[in-house]
Amino acid sequence: MRPTGKLHLGHLTGALENWVAMQGEYQNYHLIADYHALTTNPDTTNIYENSIDMLIDWLAAGLDPEKSPMFRQSKIKEHTELHLIFSMLITAARLERNPTLKEQIRDLAMDNVVYGHLGYPVLQAADILLYKGDVVPVGEDQLPHIEITREIARRFNSQYSVVFPEPEGKITKFARLPGLDGKRMSKSVGNTILLSDTPEAIIKKLRTAVTDPQKVRKGDPGRPDICLVFAYHNKFNHSEVPEIREGCESGKLGCVDCKMNCAKRIIEALAPNREKRAYYEAHMDEVKNILENGEQRARTIAEQTMTEVHEAMKLG
Numbered sequence: 001m002r003p004t005g006k007l008h009l010g011h012l013t014g015a016l017e018n019w020v021a022m023q024g025e026y027q028n029y030h031l032i033a034d035y036h037a038l039t040t041n042p043d044t045t046n047i048y049e050n051s052i053d054m055l056i057d058w059l060a061a062g063l064d065p066e067k068s069p070m071f072r073q074s075k076i077k078e079h080t081e082l083h084l085i086f087s088m089l090i091t092a093a094r095l096e097r098n099p100t101l102k103e104q105i106r107d108l109a110m111d112n113v114v115y116g117h118l119g120y121p122v123l124q125a126a127d128i129l130l131y132k133g134d135v136v137p138v139g140e141d142q143l144p145h146i147e148i149t150r151e152i153a154r155r156f157n158s159q160y161s162v163v164f165p166e167p168e169g170k171i172t173k174f175a176r177l178p179g180l181d182g183k184r185m186s187k188s189v190g191n192t193i194l195l196s197d198t199p200e201a202i203i204k205k206l207r208t209a210v211t212d213p214q215k216v217r218k219g220d221p222g223r224p225d226i227c228l229v230f231a232y233h234n235k236f237n238h239s240e241v242p243e244i245r246e247g248c249e250s251g252k253l254g255c256v257d258c259k260m261n262c263a264k265r266i267i268e269a270l271a272p273n274r275e276k277r278a279y280y281e282a283h284m285d286e287v288k289n290i291l292e293n294g295e296q297r298a299r300t301i302a303e304q305t306m307t308e309v310h311e312a313m314k315l316g
């Protein structure tokens with residue numbers, strides 16, 4: 001995950017809950033992708049603070065540093081070394097065909113594509129294969145990158161000798177939570193509820209949430225399926241969903257009451273996160289130790305893999 005600062009509800013449902021659930025079943029590695037962050041924003045002024053903020057959100061969501069090392073990409077130099085080797089094993093034409101790259105160029109209205117953007121999936125392949133990752137939890141849009149990783153692993157193994165597994169993408173199934181304006185939840189748009197938001201901030205944000213435009217006042221029948229507040233109820237207040245649907249559709253339920261009920265449920269759901277975040281913020285030395293320890297563990301594995309790579313390539 002790229003360190004863009006404090007995380008929001010979309011990160012919780014789209015990644016963190018899944019990572020926490022996978023902890024008991026897999027040996028997980030969690031990468032703070034600070035080099036990847038530079039592809040869309042070369043400004044590093046807040047990159048350290050953003051990395052620490054994101055790490056605290058991970059810990060507050062329930063990731064266990066004993067089970068799963070958490071580390072910064074820039075602190076394990078083997079990522080860049082393996083990236084270089086891998087960049088010789090894939091053509092520029094193959095990377096230019098990457099559909100994710102095309103989407104990003106369109107979405108970010110990019111005039112100039114930096115080399116790092118083209119090579120993003122190659123660095124990602126190094127991130128995965130350095131730890132011999134065989135399962136990568138991803139959203140569907142990331143599957144093309146896993147395919148590139150598999151191709152690179154195959155190419156390396158046949159060119160030199162077998163070092164790497166061909167990882168599988170494990171699709172994360174979740175209902176995507178819309179932002180407060182009904183569009184994709186994104187920090188750059190400013191339509192998010194942060195995991196670290198105070199109860200007051202959550203109430204204030206919910207008040208501004210866009211609802212069914214046809215439901216102007218209490219008494220008007222609404223359409224819950226097009227309302228983002230209803231999507232939040234579905235996630236955080238599942239037991240009351242039939243009642244809310246009936247109230248909305250019949251007009252008995254007004255949007256103000258519905259939003260305040262929703263805010264209350266989100267506040268309740270995030271209470272353990274808030275409590276853990278407060279703990280870690282008051283114990284920054286512990287957070288830094290977690291990072292240092294994670295980086296030490298990751299480095300040991302990365303060095304071992306690079307020794308195998310050098311042997312396979314007869315660079316010993």
Ligand code: SF4
Nearest residue numbers: 222227229248255258
């Ligand atoms: S009553 Fe609730 S679900 Fe219905 S439109 Fe208003 S906020 Fe949305």
